[in-house]
Amino acid sequence: MKYIMNIWDETMNKSRGLWIxxxxxRYAEFPVSPAGIFKMNTKEFNVFPGKITLDTQAAEQFSAGNGISYVKQKLLHGFTTLIHAVNIEYESESDDCLQDTRHKLSDCPVDYIQAVKLPLARMSESWMRSLRQQSVPIVIFYAESAYEIAAAPWQRFAEAMFPKRMMLICKPLxxxxxxxxxxxxxxxxxxxxDVFKFNSYYSFPDPGIPVSPFLAKRTGLFPKKGSLVMGSDADYLMYSSSAEQAAQPFxxxxxxxxxxxxxxxxTKWKxxxxxxxxxxxxxxxxxxxxQEIYKYED
Known part of the structure; x- marks a missing residue:
């Protein structure tokens, strides 16, 4: 289906057109010849792009039969894309764990990327290579001490991840x-x-907190997700601009x-x-x- 619509762009502080x-x-302005293209009336709505958030529960919720209800709650909070993080303790469990997670998320109605959470003490060159081959873009590792970080073989990890710029996130145990x-x-x-110029981010948001446009760019999700620009998926939310809706706390x-x-x-879902x-x-x-390639905070 092809249609055009107007939205208010807060970053540009002006109204602009979208051609879906x-x-x-498809393009951030209306086509020259809109014949045969439906025009959506958005005068009574505020339109916002869907947001991205870290998630740690979706796979298990689908496994328990509660997945759709869980995703509905995410959507009601504006989240249309998930960074799904899964805990993996041992390298030997990695492939099976990722396969199992993907199976559980096979009925998930929203798009997602995989992130792996693992202990730095067991992080290895072969594990990093395996995660790269499994198309995992984000690795969150847990460190016990500053010494453990300093002693890790980061040059080998960097070589194992090459040529992809996987994101590495550090968290204390x-x-x-x-x-x-x-x-x-x-x-x-x-x-x-600073030494190895890794793709990282120093204040990665917790589950339920929106990912910033800057972080979306670091992960590679921008412009496909979290925005309404040329080339992005048409994931968006429309809120009534009525006074009654504006007065609601949520x-x-x-x-x-x-x-x-x-x-x-x-109140109807499809x-x-x-x-x-x-x-x-x-x-x-x-x-x-x-100028922002080596910037790691918003």
Whole structure:
């Protein structure tokens, strides 16, 4: 289906047009000859692109039979793309764990990417190579101390990940509660990033917190997800601009669209034939300006 619509762009502080064609934003202005193209009336709505968030529960929710309800809650909060993180303790379990997770998410109606959470103590060159081959773009590792970070063979890890710019995220182990030790861990990791120029991010948001456009670019999800620009998927939410909706403490989208298909209107859902997919062909940092390549915080 082809259609055109007007939205208010907060970044540009002006109204602009969108031309949606087969689930994608084909162009950021209206076509010269709009004959045969439906025009959507958005005067009574505020339109926003879908957001991206870290998630750790979707696979298990689908395994338990609660997946669709879980995703509906995500959509009501504006999240149309998930960074699904799975814990893996041992390299030998990695392939089976990823395969199992992908099977559980086979009925997920929203698109997602895989992230792996693992202990730095067991991180290895072969594991990094395997994750690269499995098209995992984000690795979140847990460190016990600053010394552990300094002693790790980062040059070998970098070679194993080449030529992809996988993102590495450092987190202290839960048992590390001393704030000074946590600060040392983060300082040690910042030094490693500075030396090896890894693709990283120092304040990766928790589940339920939107990913910023800058972080979306670092992961390679921009412009496909989290935006409404040429080449992006038509994932967006429409909120009534009425005074009644504005007074609500939590604004619920009146209309939710995934890849150009309406999946919610009012209180009615149409998710039965909607299939999301794992995004694997990402090019991290592609759209970052040269001055921001080695910037790791918003």
């Amino acid at each position: 064609d087969r689930g994608k934003v 839960e048992k590390v509660t001393d704030m000074k030790e946590k600060a040392k861990i983060y300082a040690s990791w910042k030094h490693i990033v 604004k619920v989208p009146d209309i939710i669209v995934l890849k150009g298909k309406i999946v919610k209107t009012g 998710l039965s034939n909607i299939k999301g997919k794992e995004l694997t062909n990402l090019i991290p940092e592609k759209f970052l300006p040269i």
